[in-house]
Amino acid sequence: MDVAPDADADAEAVEAVDGVFLTQGAVGDDVSIQRFEIEPGETVPEHDHPHEQVGVITAGRLTFVADGEERVVGPDDTYVIPGGEPHAAENRTDEPVVGFDIFSPPRADPDWGE
Incomplete structure (x- = not known):
């Protein structure tokens, strides 16, 4: 088993859009994983x-x-969510949403600002 250096628990979250925080996790040859947190009332715009x-x-x-x-x-x-499918996400509650996304092929260096 390999433990990738980018699987560091101290990885910093990036505020991709207002109230949406993404943390890049491990990146393999075929997949990557990221943690996300979306604050109450916030939206990931369609992309x-x-x-x-x-x-x-x-x-x-x-x-x-x-x-x-x-x-x-x-x-x-x-x-x-199939690749290429436009989608958005909304936290319509009063509590933060936390989860993990796995991407294939790997999304090793996403430009979350786009």
């Missing part, structure tokens, strides 16, 4: 990327919006 995105919510409830449809996910719920 897309070529990576397939598979995730799990560990705390709170998050509303995904894709193709005019909404899906609410909560603790222990998982989801898949």
Whole structure:
């Protein structure tokens, strides 16, 4: 087993958009993982990327919006977003949402500002 240096527990969170904090985790040859926290009332604006995105919510409830449809996910719920599919996410609650996203191919150096 290899423990990647970028799997450091001291990795710093980046505020990608107001109230949305992303922390890059380990990056492998085929996948990468990031932790996210979305403050109450905050939104990840609609965006897309070529990576397939598979995730799990560990705390709170998050509303995904894709193709005019909404899906609410909560603790222990998982989801898949195909690569290239425009999507947004909204925390419509009074509690932070925390979760993890896995990307394939790896999203090793995302430009979260775009």
